Structure formats: C-alpha cells, structure tokens
Amino acid sequence: MNFEVEYTAEQQRFREEVRSFLEEHVSDILRRSDVQDGFSFEHYQAQRALGRKLGERGWLFPAAPRQYGGGGLDFDHTVVILEELDRFELTLPPYYDSGGTLGSASILVWGSEEQKRHFLPPIYRGEVRTWQLLTEPGAGSDVASVQTKAIRDGDDYVVTGQKVFVGSDYGAERLWTLAVTDPTAPRHQNLSWFMIDAELPGISVQPMELLTRSDAGGVKNSVFFDAVRVPAFCLVGGENRGWDVASTHLELEHGGGGTIRSDKLLPRLMSYARSASLDGAAIAADLDARTQLVDYFIDSEIHRLFGMRNYYLAHANKPRAYEGPQLNSFRKQSQVRRAETILKALGYYALTTDPSYIAAQGHLELHQRSAIVGTHPGGTIEILKLVMARRLGLGRNTREEAGQITRE
Numbered sequence: 001m002n003f004e005v006e007y008t009a010e011q012q013r014f015r016e017e018v019r020s021f022l023e024e025h026v027s028d029i030l031r032r033s034d035v036q037d038g039f040s041f042e043h044y045q046a047q048r049a050l051g052r053k054l055g056e057r058g059w060l061f062p063a064a065p066r067q068y069g070g071g072g073l074d075f076d077h078t079v080v081i082l083e084e085l086d087r088f089e090l091t092l093p094p095y096y097d098s099g100g101t102l103g104s105a106s107i108l109v110w111g112s113e114e115q116k117r118h119f120l121p122p123i124y125r126g127e128v129r130t131w132q133l134l135t136e137p138g139a140g141s142d143v144a145s146v147q148t149k150a151i152r153d154g155d156d157y158v159v160t161g162q163k164v165f166v167g168s169d170y171g172a173e174r175l176w177t178l179a180v181t182d183p184t185a186p187r188h189q190n191l192s193w194f195m196i197d198a199e200l201p202g203i204s205v206q207p208m209e210l211l212t213r214s215d216a217g218g219v220k221n222s223v224f225f226d227a228v229r230v231p232a233f234c235l236v237g238g239e240n241r242g243w244d245v246a247s248t249h250l251e252l253e254h255g256g257g258g259t260i261r262s263d264k265l266l267p268r269l270m271s272y273a274r275s276a277s278l279d280g281a282a283i284a285a286d287l288d289a290r291t292q293l294v295d296y297f298i299d300s301e302i303h304r305l306f307g308m309r310n311y312y313l314a315h316a317n318k319p320r321a322y323e324g325p326q327l328n329s330f331r332k333q334s335q336v337r338r339a340e341t342i343l344k345a346l347g348y349y350a351l352t353t354d355p356s357y358i359a360a361q362g363h364l365e366l367h368q369r370s371a372i373v374g375t376h377p378g379g380t381i382e383i384l385k386l387v388m389a390r391r392l393g394l395g396r397n398t399r400e401e402a403g404q405i406t407r408e
C-alpha cells in the first residue's frame with residue numbers, strides 16, 4: 001500500500017518556485033547541524049529574518065486568509081511549502097511561536113473583525129512572535145485551575161499572577177494567556193483569553209534552569225504579572241468565554257492540526273550507527289542493533305503518517321473526533337520508546353556530551369533528555385487518553401466534539 005502523496009504538474013511547478021526561494025534565503029547558519037548552533041542568538045536572528053521573508057509572500061502562514069496577511073493557499077500548495085522547509089529541518093514558522101500559531105487560529109475563530117485586522121497581520125508577516133502562557137505553579141494539565149487574575153478596571157484589565165514553563169530564548173513581542181476574570185464564577189465559566197503586549201509595565205521574565213532544552217525553543221521561563229494594565233481590546237472571545245476559546249487552542253495543542261514533518265533524528269542515528277564502531281565493528285553490523293533501528297523506524301513512520309492524516313483532516317475541513325489526542329499521545333509514548341531504543345543500540349555514547357565521544361552533533365544526547373520531559377507539555381498522556389475516551393463517547397451519554405480550528 002502506498003501512503004505517499006501524489007502531486008500535479010502545477011504543484012511540482014510551485015515546488016520549484018519554493019525550493020528556489022529557500023535555496024536563496026535559508027542562510028548558512030540555519031543549515032548547520034550542531035545542536036549548539038540552534039541555541040545561538042545569531043541562529044534566532046536568522047530564523048526571524050527568514051520568517052519575515054516568508055511573510056512577505058504569504059508563505060509564513062500559507063493557509064491563513066489573504067485579507068489578514070496570510071497566503072490564502074489551498075491544502076496541496078501548503079503541503080509543498082512544508083515539505084520543502086522540511087528539507088532544511090525547518091518548520092512554519094521557522095522559529096518558536098507557539099502563541100502565534102495557537103493564538104492566531106483562536107483569534108480567527110473567536111475574535112472580532114477589528115481584532116483580526118489588528119492582531120493577525122503582524123503574526124502572519126513575521127513581525128511579532130508570541131509565547132503561550134498556560135501552566136502555572138499550581139495548574140498544569142488541569143488548565144481550568146489557573147489562578148492568574150484579570151480584573152476589569154475601566155477600559156483595562158489588571159492582570160496579576162505567574163506562569164511557568166513558558167516560551168523560549170530571546171523573548172517575545174506578545175503573550176497569549178488565560179486568566180480568571182470572575183473569581184466568583186464556577187470553573188470553566190470564569191476564564192478569559194488575552195493577547196498581551198509583552199512590553200507592558202509590570203511584566204517580568206525569569207529563565208528557568210531545567211534538565212532539558214528544546215531543540216526548537218531552547219530555555220523555558222517564568223513570567224510574572226504585577227498589576228499589569230491590559231487594554232480591554234486585548235480580550236478575545238468575550239469575558240468569561242475563555243473555555244470556548246480554549247476549545248480551539250487546546251484542540252490544536254493536542255494534535256488536532258496535525259503535522260507534515262519527517263523524523264530528522266533517524267538519518268543522524270543511522271549515519272552514526274554505520275560509522276561508529278563497537279568491539280571492532282560498526283554498530284549497524286550488529287544484528288540486535290539493526291533490529292532496534294528497525295523498531296525506531298517503525299515508530300517514527302507511524303508518527304509521521306498520523307501527523308499527515310490529521311493535517312489533511314484539519315485543513316480539508318473533514319470530520320474529526322479522537323485523532324488529535326491520538327496523535328499527541330502516540331508521539332509522547334513513541335518518543336520515550338525511541339529514546340530507549342537509541343540507548344539500547346548505542347549504549348552510553350547516546351548520553352554523553354564529551355567532545356571525544358559525542359554522537360550525531362549532540363542531537364542524540366538532547367533527545368535522551370527531551371523525550372521524558374516531552375510527555376508533559378500539551379497535556380499529559382493520561383489527559384490525552386481521557387479526551388480520546390470522551391470523543392468516543394465512553395462513560396458519557398454524548399460524545400465530546402472536537403474543537404473548531406478554522407472559520408466556518
């Protein structure tokens with residue numbers, strides 16, 4: 001059975017256009033493969049510069065409406081852009097912008113026309129990037145337990161509280177966050193979403209020292225709000241309607257938007273296994289190691305196909321139910337299995353950053369630290385299983401509907 005996508009002559013012509021553009025504008029530092037390059041300020045600047053170039057063509061958010069600065073492209077042409085960026089190990093956006101991707105979709109569904117015209121074009125053109133702020137010291141997977149307050153005072157909301165495990169290196173221009181706007185209302189009826197200017201007085205950011213750094217975003221941070229006055233215009237979806245807006249945000253974060261990306265660790269792993277020796281022979285020559293590498297490939301390929309399926313369902317406006325949390329749950333469990341497989345195949349070489357023994361420019365060692373930590377963000381595996389059960393109607397009289405992620 002062939003799972004691969006077939007392309008028309010027009011798509012192939014467009015592919016040549018995209019490939020030519022990327023060959024010209026993807027700078028040398030974005031082509032480097034060492035892990036440490038991905039954490040440098042120079043690398044971040046190059047990512048943002050490429051994002052602005054893509055935004056000028058509408059390719060930064062190619063499927064977004066043209067009237068707000070997106071590309072207005074169909075599913076097939078969007079896939080071509082994603083695949084060509086994947087050749088350079090880049091995504092859309094080519095920098096960490098979780099609040100932009102999740103927040104812009106939420107504004108498109110729930111925002112007023114004035115908010116769409118104000119907030120969306122700078123995101124779609126790459127002029128701003130946005131962190132999402134959900135987790136708090138006392139609220140993780142149970143998002144409805146957030147304690148950050150946003151109390152109305154005239155034309156502003158006064159925001160006070162703390163968010164943790166936020167963002168990336170080098171800051172952001174906007175903050176997409178959930179806060180309590182009615183402390184007396186019941187859970188789920190007391191929350192609101194805000195798109196906040198990150199430069200407002202009273203906002204401070206403190207880096208967190210953690211076991212791992214994301215190869216996409218780098219360091220995580222704590223963000224503090226000390227009586228920050230936020231214009232009421234920044235509230236999206238209406239006061240105390242935050243859980244409705246969350247149906248879009250969390251659907252995407254749980255995997256409902258899908259992905260089209262190959263596993264870039266696999267070729268690095270294979271290359272190292274062929275070149276590195278163990279007991280006088282290449283690691284890949286060992287029968288047990290080859291079996292483990294096949295197991296890794298199978299997990300990786302299932303993940304890729306789940307992602308392609310969900311991307312198609314989301315962008316072709318097809319019915320969806322449990323597919324998003326299914327993808328995310330599989331990804332989290334698969335990452336741990338793949339980390340264990342690498343460790344079995346390579347031994348302690350997978351765990352070291354010693355320059356004499358480091359494997360695959362440090363990507364394998366980073367994966368060992370990141371796989372376990374990665375089971376938490378975007379909902380734990382247990383939470384995702386619960387969402388899947390509700391989508392299937394298990395234990396309830398009615399099935400939970402998937403969140404709306406595009407305009408109807």
